[in-house]
Amino acid sequence: xxxxxxxxxxxxxxxxxxxxxxxxxxxxxxxxxxxxxxxxxxxxxxxxxxxxxxxxxxxxxxxxxxxxxxxxxxxxxxxxxxxxxxxxxxxxxxxxxxxxxxxxxxxxxxxxxxxxxxxx
Amino acid sequence: xxxxxxxxxxxxxxxxxxxxxxxxxxxxxxxxxxxxxxxxxxxxxxxxxxxxxxxxxxxxxxxxxxxxxxxxxxxxxxxxxxxxxxxxxxxxxxxxxxxxxxxxxxxxxxxxxxxxxxxxxxxxxxxxxxxxxxxxxxxxxxxxxxxxxxxxxxxxxxxxxxxxxxxxxxxxxxxxxxxxxxxxxxxxxxxxxxxxxxxxxxxxxxxxxxxxxxxxxxxxxxxxxxxxxxxxxxxxxxxxxxxxxxxxxxxxxxxxxxxxxxxxxxxxxxxxxxxxxxxxxxxxxxxxxxxxxxxxxxxxxxxxxxxxxxxxxxxxxxxxxx
Numbered sequence: 244x245x246x247x248x249x250x251x252x253x254x255x256x257x258x259x260x261x262x263x264x265x266x267x268x269x270x271x272x273x274x275x276x277x278x279x280x281x282x283x284x285x286x287x288x289x290x291x292x293x294x295x296x297x298x299x300x301x302x303x304x305x306x307x308x309x310x311x312x313x314x315x316x317x318x319x320x321x322x323x324x325x326x327x328x329x330x331x332x333x334x335x336x337x338x339x340x341x342x343x344x345x346x347x348x349x350x351x352x353x354x355x356x357x358x359x360x361x362x363x
Numbered sequence: 364x365x366x367x368x369x370x371x372x373x374x375x376x377x378x379x380x381x382x383x384x385x386x387x388x389x390x391x392x393x394x395x396x397x398x399x400x401x402x403x404x405x406x407x408x409x410x411x412x413x414x415x416x417x418x419x420x421x422x423x424x425x426x427x428x429x430x431x432x433x434x435x436x437x438x439x440x441x442x443x444x445x446x447x448x449x450x451x452x453x454x455x456x457x458x459x460x461x462x463x464x465x466x467x468x469x470x471x472x473x474x475x476x477x478x479x480x481x482x483x484x485x486x487x488x489x490x491x492x493x494x495x496x497x498x499x500x501x502x503x504x505x506x507x508x509x510x511x512x513x514x515x516x517x518x519x520x521x522x523x524x525x526x527x528x529x530x531x532x533x534x535x536x537x538x539x540x541x542x543x544x545x546x547x548x549x550x551x552x553x554x555x556x557x558x559x560x561x562x563x564x565x566x567x568x569x570x571x572x573x574x575x576x577x578x579x580x581x582x583x584x585x586x587x588x589x590x591x592x593x594x595x596x597x598x599x600x601x602x603x604x605x606x607x608x609x610x611x612x613x614x615x616x617x618x619x620x621x622x623x624x625x626x627x628x629x630x631x632x633x634x635x636x637x638x639x640x641x642x643x644x645x646x647x648x649x650x651x652x653x654x655x656x657x658x659x660x661x662x663x664x665x666x667x668x669x670x671x672x673x674x675x676x677x678x679x680x681x682x683x684x685x
Contacts, residue, residue, distance in 0.1 A: 289590075289648035311440045312650050313476060315507075319548040329476055329507040332440070349548035352503045355591040357548050 281305060284358065286314050286330070286350075291358035300362050303339040308332055314356065319347040326351075426533040429457050429464040429494065430578070430666040432615030433635030435504065436485045437475035442653045443663075446475075446637040447484060452684045453636040453665050454492045460667060463493045465532065470615035470633060471502030471543070471580030477509070482517055501526055502580040502616060503543040511544060527558050529565050535670055536569060538562065540579035542594045552581030552594035552616075559596065563603045571606045574670060574677065582614040584623060584630045587643035592617055601628065609675045613666070617649070620664070620681045631679050634664035661685035 280302045285292045287309040298304060306316045308330040316336050318324040327336035329352070340346065340362040350356035434450050443449060457464065467489075474481035482505075489497060499518040506514055511525050522528040522539070529538045540562070542552035554562075566575070577583065583600065585593035594600075604610050610628040618640035623630045638651040639662035646652070654662055664683040671678070 289650060310650065313504075313507075331476060347548065351546055352507065353591055354546040354548055354550045355589070 283307065285309055286316075289314075289353055289356055291348075291350075291356060294358045295361065296358070297361040297363060298340060300341055300343055301339065302362070303337050304360055305335055305337040306330070307335045313352065314350045315352055316348055317351045319349055319357070425462075425672070426535055426670040427462055427464045428466050428468060428532075428668055429460075430468045430470060430613050430633050430668060431457075431636055432470040432580075432633040432666075433472040433502065433618055433637055434469070434485055435472050435475040435635065435637035436481040437478055438637055438651075440651065442651060442656075442659055443638045447488060449660070449663050449684060450485065450488050450636045451491070452660065453663070454488060456665055456682065456684060458491075458493050464667065466494050466496035466498065467492065468537075468539075468578050468613060469497055469499045470578050470613060471500050472504045472615065472635075473499065473502070475504055475637075477505055477507040477513060479513065482513070498530070498537070498539060498578075499526075500539045500541055500579055501543055503546070506543060523561055524555075524557055527561060533670070534672065535574045535576060536566070538565065538575065538577045540577060540583075540600070542579050542581045542583070542597075550595060551588060551591055552579075552583075552597075554594060554596050554600055559599050559603075562600055566603055566607075569607075572608055574609045574611075574675075575604055575607045576611045576613065576668075576677065577604070578613040580614065581616045582621075582630065582632055583612050584625070586617060586621060586632070590643065590649040592643065592649070604628070609677070611668070611677045611679065613668070613679075618652075619662075620666070622679070627675075629676060629679070631666070633666045634662065634681065634683070636663050636665070636684070639663065 280299060282296060282298045282302050282304045284296055284304060284306045286306055289310065289312075291306070296304065306327070308314050309332070311332055313329045313331045315329055316325065316327040318326065324346070325338040325348070330336055340360060343362050345359055345361050347357065347359040349358070431453055435446055436450070438446050457467070473485050501511060501514045505511070515522070515526055519526045525541045525544045527539055527541050529536060531537070540554060540558065542554050545553060545555065547553070579594075581594055582592055583594050583597040587593070608627055612628060612630045614630070614632045615635070617632050618635035618638060619632065619642065620634050621632045639654065640649050641652050652662075661683045664681055667680045667682065669678040
């Protein structure tokens with residue numbers, strides 16, 4: 244029984260033809276999720292650039308340390324929200340901001356280094 | 364003007380009162396091996412080379428120790444790809460001092476990234492130093508990732524809180540403070556309420572004639588707040604020390620020697636054994652200052668401190684590794 248069904252199915256696909264097959268292919272390939280959004284902050288010369296970054300909710304922000312000294316990225320208002328390990332030169336840290344709001348952060352090693360992410 | 368030959372600095376210079384020129388001349392001599400002693404506003408200098416000929420009676424009850432700082436073991440970029448070698452050079456310098464210091468103070472940033480192997484390497488290198496007693500306070504590079512747990516395990520025996528403590532040597536009271544924990548965004552170094560309470564209690568019963576030495580990583584005076592070079596609540600700490608006739612504050616963190624005298628308090632910062640940093644405001648940021656390789660040792664150094672009983676101020680002498 245199954246064999247005849249599968250043969251029938253195969254025949255059906257062949258009958259549909261190229262365009263049909265193409266259409267079937269397309270819909271089976273199309274992803275339903277949105278394109279992931281990302282943003283970058285460069286850490287260099289004892290500063291975060293840009294110091295103020297505005298992103299849409301759901302954006303993943305990646306900090307990259309280009310300085311020759313280690314730094315960290317720690318949420319000012321709630322250290323439990325995001326707190327990187329120590330980042331040496333070329334190390335990265337990423338965090339996805341899901342809720343709208345303003346999120347100030349700083350480097351816990353050099354606390355004069357501050358920045359903020361504004362999530363809209 | 365003053366040659367590097369120690370032999371030329373034979374005489375005893377007496378200046379009447381603190382005169383900036385005289386003080387600066389003395390600071391220049393410090394790099395070539397002279398003692399400058401400030402005593403009640405009078406500046407005296409003695410050449411290291413003729414210490415052996417000095418009146419021994421005048422140097423009775425002498426206590427001497429060395430301060431090293433900011434070894435940043437693990438740092439490997441310009442201007443210094445080999446901080447282990449320069450730390451070893453500092454140990455050689457200490458071992459070559461005419462009178463072996465009794466102990467050492469390390470004012471923090473022992474490691475660069477708080478890695479166990481970095482602390483291990485420093486311990487290994489310091490094993491070759493004549494003074495085997497070393498007293499540590501942490502720098503911000505020593506308490507990364509674990510809120511200072513590793514630092515306390517290694518160096519915090521007998522200390523309170525995040526590693527503060529005090530001890531006495533030949534009548535001089537030493538106080539090790541920690542001002543690199545719980546740093547707040549946009550802030551400076553901080554001592555915190557618990558440590559300040561402990562400090563008040565620690566010195567309460569000491570006679571005002573007791574010489575005090577305070578050592579901590581970040582400067583306890585405002586060297587340059589824009590770069591975080593200061594401690595928010597140090598004024599409170601200094602208030603507890605107001606009654607004492609002689610207070611010497613030894614710090615690190617800024618990788619250059621600076622000195623400031625305020626009444627009976629002498630503040631002094633040490634050079635790093637790893638890399639120099641720019642003078643306040645002289646660069647965009649306080650990062651490692653790059654210098655030609657042949658100049659590196661001349662911007663790194665150690666600090667030799669002597670206390671002579673009966674003299675108010677401690678003699679603090681910096682020398683470079685060159």
